[in-house]
Amino acid sequence: xxxxxxxxxxxxxxxxxxxxxxxxxxxxxxxxxxxxxxxxxxxxxxxxxxxxxxxxxxxxxxxxxxxxxxxxxxxxxxxxxxxxxxxxxxxxxxxxxxxxxxxxxxxxxxxxxxxxxxxxxxxxxxxxxxxxxxxxxxxxxxxxxxxxxxxxxxxxxxxxxxxxxxxxxxxxxxxxxxxxxxxxxxxxxxxxxxxxxxxxxxxxxxxxxxxxxxxxxxxxxxxxxxxxxxxxxxxxxxxxxxxxxxxxxxxxxxxxxxxxxxxxxxxxxxxxxxxxx
Ligand SMILES: Nc1ncnc2c1ncn2[C@@H]1O[C@H](COP(=O)(O)OP(=O)(O)OP(=O)(O)O)[C@@H](O)[C@H]1O
Numbered sequence: 001x002x003x004x005x006x007x008x009x010x011x012x013x014x015x016x017x018x019x020x021x022x023x024x025x026x027x028x029x030x031x032x033x034x035x036x037x038x039x040x041x042x043x044x045x046x047x048x049x050x051x052x053x054x055x056x057x058x059x060x061x062x063x064x065x066x067x068x069x070x071x072x073x074x075x076x077x078x079x080x081x082x083x084x085x086x087x088x089x090x091x092x093x094x095x096x097x098x099x100x101x102x103x104x105x106x107x108x109x110x111x112x113x114x115x116x117x118x119x120x121x122x123x124x125x126x127x128x129x130x131x132x133x134x135x136x137x138x139x140x141x142x143x144x145x146x147x148x149x150x151x152x153x154x155x156x157x158x159x160x161x162x163x164x165x166x167x168x169x170x171x172x173x174x175x176x177x178x179x180x181x182x183x184x185x186x187x188x189x190x191x192x193x194x195x196x197x198x199x200x201x202x203x204x205x206x207x208x209x210x211x212x213x214x215x216x217x218x219x220x221x222x223x224x225x226x227x228x229x230x231x232x233x234x235x236x237x238x239x240x241x242x243x244x245x246x247x248x249x250x251x252x253x254x255x256x257x258x259x260x261x262x263x264x265x266x267x268x269x270x271x272x273x274x275x276x277x
Pocket of ligand 1: 062
């Protein structure tokens with residue numbers, strides 16, 4: 001059996017941008033549609049193996065969350081294919097929890113959806129509640145939770161159900177340091193057990209400590225993919241240059257990005273900016 005767990009081939013995710021709600025209606029009615037195209041992800045391909053821990057990095061709007069939702073099956077690609085060998089679980093602050101239900105009901109619902117029996121859920125429930133550290137709030141509706149509590153519950157459910165592929169999108173950024181450390185321990189345990197992990201974080205420290213590979217996205221395309229030690233310094237160098245750009249240079253850079261993401265520039269075309277080598 002191949003040890004490839006995720007194969008992304010030529011994936012594009014196109015959104016339509018509407019200036020007002022009526023345009024959406026026109027888009028449905030008119031034979032050629034209406035509204036501006038926006039490519040959040042463009043002709044993206046990469047593969048991940050069992051045991052890979054991949055940090056997804058890129059500046060705001062580069063498509064990190066879109067890619068994590070695509071890998072997790074939350075949204076479908078417009079074109080291209082995503083092949084998964086194993087169960088995938090997404091951990092993100094805003095995902096997967098129903099605000100009207102209590103924490104306990106959310107645990108039961110998620111586990112039922114994943115195909116666990118009532119008996120298995122009874123066994124998993126205390127483990128999840130203990131990991132989440134939300135005490136008596138477990139029987140309160142999730143809408144009363146702080147973002148840290150939501151994130152802890154989401155993380156606890158996702159790791160306890162033991163997926164093969166884990167996508168962690170900024171989920172550690174809202175908790176306190178002690179919980180983040182506990183999550184990192186759990187993720188290291190998963191790493192040792194050969195699971196595939198995608199990790200999105202704005203904390204370069206966390207990425208550096210935890211990841212072995214880096215997938216660097218630039219406006220919906222892969223700018224670089226490879227060993228953490230090789231790619232992360234290049235990304236950090238880029239960030240430094242990007243921050244140092246003059247207002248005029250940043251404006252030019254953004255204009256080209258807009259052209260590219262509206263499909264008017266071919267995928268793969270280089271951006272003209274001092275930092276985009
Ligand atoms: N439902 C949608 N409709 C239209 N555009 C969208 C939609 N979802 C995302 N986008 C656009 O796609 C681009 C990529 O967004 P995405 O959230 O994936 O980026 P990101 O790298 O995760 O950004 P950040 O670091 O700010 O979270 C953005 O320009 C965003 O505005």
